[in-house]
Each structure stands twice: as C-alpha cells, then as structure tokens.
Ligand SMILES: Nc1ncnc2c1ncn2[C@@H]1O[C@H](COP(=O)(O)OP(=O)(O)OP(=O)(O)O)[C@@H](O)[C@H]1O
C-alpha cells in the first residue's frame with residue numbers, strides 16, 4: 001500500500017500526525033488567559049514548532065528569562081522563575097503536572113523542521129499489482145492480525161505508525177501530540193497476538209505484537225517495587241526493574257527531553273498472553289508451575305535466565321513494562337556510541353575518567369563532542385541518570401540518518417531506581433568534570449526544585465496515570481524523596497561550577513540554547 005523512504009526526495013514536508021491540536025494540554029486557567037488571543041503558528045501544521053501562545057501574560061515571562069540569562073546571577077533568575085511559577089498556578093484547577101507542561105520552558109521555540117529532519121516519511125505507492133499481493137499475504141499468513149488498510153493519509157495509520165512518522169531530529173515525540181495517549185492506551189490494553197524473546201542483551205525480554213502490527217518490548221517484574229539493590233552487588237549484576245523502565249520514561253518527559261520511547265505498565269496474563277500464543281519454542285520450554293501454583297518461566301539469556309531467577313505470575317498475573325518499539329533497523333538504522341564516562345565493568349580496574357582530573361578537556365577536543373550539542377546532550381543524560389541512579393549507561397544510540405547533529409536515545413533504563421537511601425555522585429562526573437549544562441535544562445531543573453512544581457510531586461502525579469499505579473505506586477515515597485534530594489545535588493554542582501569559572505563569565509558553564517532566536521522570536525513564541 002505504501003512504503004517508507006529513508007532517503008529523502010525533494011517533496012515538500014508531509015503534515016505530521018498530531019500537530020493539529022497542539023494546544024490540547026493547556027489547562028483551564030491558561031485557556032481562559034489565552035482565549036481570543038491565541039494564534040496558530042503558521043508552522044504548527046507541519047509539526048515544526050511547539051504550541052505558541054500569544055498571550056500577553058506569557059510574553060512577559062520569557063522576556064525576564066531571556067534578559068536575565070546572560071549576566072544576572074542565578075538567584076536573580078531563580079527569582080524570575082519564582083514569579084513564573086506563581087503565574088502558572090493562579091488557582092487550584094491546574095494540576096502540578098499540567099501547570100508544569102503549560103510553562104513556557106516546556107514550549108521553547110525550536111528551529112522549523114526541514115524535510116530531512118524527519119526520520120521517516122510515507123511514500124505513496126500506487127502499483128495495483130503490489131497492492132494485491134500485499135493484501136493476499138496479510139490475510140493468508142497473519143492470523144490474529146487486523147487487515148491493514150493504511151494509505152498515505154495519517155487518519156488511516158495506527159498509533160504506533162503515527163509515532164514512528166513523528167520522530168524528528170530533535171525528539172522522539174511531541175509531548176502534546178494527542179496520538180501519545182492512543183499509543184499508551186494500545187500498549188496497556190490491546191490484545192497481544194504474539195510474544196517471542198528478543199535476542200541480544202543480557203536479561204530476559206520479550207517482543208509483544210498487537211493486532212495492528214504494533215510491537216512493544218516487554219520487561220517483566222523481577223523483584224518487589226521497593227527492594228533496594230544489594231550494596232555489594234556490582235552494578236552490572238543488578239536485576240532490571242520494570243518500574244524503572246516506566247519511571248524513566250516519565251522522568252525524561254518531565255525533564256522536557258522526550259528521548260525515551262513511551263513505556264506503559266501492564267498486568268500480563270502469563271498463560272494466555274505468553275505461554276499459549278508464543279511460537280518461540282525455546283521460551284515455551286521454560287514454563288512450569290511453582291509449588292504454590294504460580295505459572296513461571298525463565299527463558300534463555302546470558303544473565304538470570306534459570307529456574308533460580310524465574311519470573312512468576314500470581315498465579316497468572318505478572319506486572320510488566322511495555323516500551324513501544326522504535327522503527328525497524330532496516331528502515332531507520334541506529335548508531336551505538338560508547339559513553340566516554342562508561343564504567344570499567346571490571347572488578348579491579350578504574351576507568352580513565354576516574355583517574356584523570358583533566359579528562360573532560362580531552363573529550364571536548366574529540367569528535368563528536370567537539371561541536372554542536374553532543375557534549376551537553378551527554379550531560380543531560382548524566383543528569384537524568386544521576387536523578388534515577390542509573391549506573392549502567394555504557395552506551396547510547398542515535399539515529400544514523402541524522403548524523404552527529406541530533407538527540408541521544410536514552411534506551412535501557414532497567415537498572416535505574418535500584419537504590420533510594422544513597423546517591424551515586426560518580427554518575428554526575430560528566431557535569432562536574434566539564435562544568436557545562438544546557439540553559440534550558442538548568443532552568444527546568446530550577447523550576448522542578450520550586451515547591452509549586454516539586455519534582456517528587458510531579459513524578460508522583462505523572463506516574464499515577466499509569467495503569468500499574470492501581471496495583472501499587474510505581475515509585476515508593478523513598479524513591480520520590482531521593483529525586484528531590486538528587487535534584488538539589490545537581491543544582492549544587494552547577495553552582496559550584498559557576499563559582500569555579502566565575503572569572504570566565506557565566507557562558508563558560510551555561511550553554512545558551514535559548515539564544516539563536518531573536519528577542520522578537522521569543523516574544524512572539526511565548
Ligand atoms: N524501544 C525499543 N525499540 C527498539 N529497540 C530497542 C528498544 N529498547 C531497546 N532496544 C534495543 O534492544 C537492545 C537491548 O535492550 P536493553 O538494552 O534494554 O536490554 P539489556 O538486556 O539490558 O541489554 P544490555 O545487557 O546490553 O544492556 C538495546 O541495545 C536496544 O538497541
């Protein structure tokens with residue numbers, strides 16, 4: 001019916017899904033503030049720009065942020081953030097999360113997207129002979145799947161395909177895209193037609209398929225929510241946690257990154273939704289019933305796939321995380337990068353960054369960290385990882401198509417949120433050693449440290465939207481409190497950097513990613 005073209009042609013940009021109602025998230029107070037004055041951005045129809053409000057109340061805010069940024073001390077800027085915070089909460093009708101996402105810092109203007117800033121595009125194919133053979137194949141061999149009647153029109157696309165088609169050079173998804181809701185709903189509720197093991201990686205995970213050909217990566221619950229990782233366990237031996245995958249997605253979104261594929265929690269029926277339907281014989285062979293009558297399996301993998309580490313239903317119900325699959329590698333190849341701050345993964349050796357106090361200045365001179373935003377993107381990732389105490393970020397990935405000038409995918413967060421009683425300062429090494437941070441990130445972190453937006457409250461609210469929150473909160477209060485404590489530590493690290501580099505001016509520490517737009521652009525945009 002159609003095919004993807006990764007090589008861009010000279011066609012004009014396709015309209016993107018979900019950009020028609022970009023304002024949907026604005027809450028009641030903002031809606032009334034904006035009523036009548038909100039104009040659609042001419043680029044919005046292409047998904048090129050975030051929702052832009054022309055409200056006068058909003059115009060004052062970025063002006064403060066903008067003007068205060070270059071030379072005023074941080075406290076002064078925090079003061080203006082405080083005013084912004086209050087502005088965003090005029091009554092009680094906006095939840096904290098809604099108020100946060102309505103804040104101008106979550107709708108910063110981005111450069112308009114060009115044709116080659118989209119990962120994929122639909123290329124209509126009209127040959128009738130192809131169409132017939134595709135349909136025959138669908139109905140003959142794909143039992144349990146819906147007949148696909150997709151064409152080049154967005155309306156005909158299932159949520160997972162809309163998600164794929166909306167991936168851009170700068171983010172995996174647009175937070176305000178209404179398709180996201182549909183996508184999460186699919187992950188959490190759609191019938192599962194197939195479950196097979198995903199080869200590669202160290203721990204058990206399954207690829208689940210839905211009737212509309214969507215797929216998700218499943219990680220099962222392996223331990224109780226608030227079990228703390230044994231202090232003596234090496235980080236590379238830690239179990240993965242399904243709730244960490246879910247919470248990491250929420251945290252990444254709350255930080256305004258949009259670099260983790262959407263993840264939803266779900267109670268899986270181990271018998272009906274895995275054992276009875278799997279075509280993976282190696283997986284099927286590992287099922288058994290435990291002495292208390294629970295259905296268990298352990299699969300095949302290089303770590304923890306044995307009867308000692310079986311995954312069990314109660315008696316059939318199993319908590320799991322389902323992450324939406326990224327486009328197949330044949331359509332959108334990815335490049336894997338070794339993190340310069342990777343741990344040594346040896347019990348006896350230290351990594352170079354642990355020994356060399358001048359390590360960052362070398363990294364800064366090495367491609368691709370020597371240009372564009374790669375270094376500050378890596379530091380964003382380190383901040384995310386420090387907040388959730390993920391020590392396992394040995395590699396990261398990017399989409400090949402976008403070259404070096406693109407966002408970093410934060411995949412594999414299963415080893416985060418293992419410990420709440422301690423922080424792991426070494427995760428912040430990239431920030432502390434390089435003393436560099438995106439201004440947009442820093443301002444959002446400040447916002448999340450204010451009582452009216454407190455990170456732990458925001459995360460509690462965000463996670464309460466997940467279906468598994470009905471079983472038990474996805475992060476215990478101890479983990480939520482740790483987030484606030486760690487956020488304060490990140491801000492302290494930045495302050496320390498600013499003191500150290502005081503003589504060089506604040507631009508030395510703060511990478512100003514909000515300039516590049518003229519003052520007028522910002523005024524019009526916010
Ligand atoms: N949402 C996704 N869509 C497509 N591929 C994914 C997704 N998430 C992860 N992957 C791929 O699957 C691979 C394995 O996933 P993951 O890293 O989560 O498992 P793992 O067992 O922890 O692996 P490792 O032990 O190597 O860290 C990753 O290298 C990544 O490329």
Ligand SMILES: [Mn+2]
Pocket residue numbers: 392412414
């Ligand atoms: Mn891993």
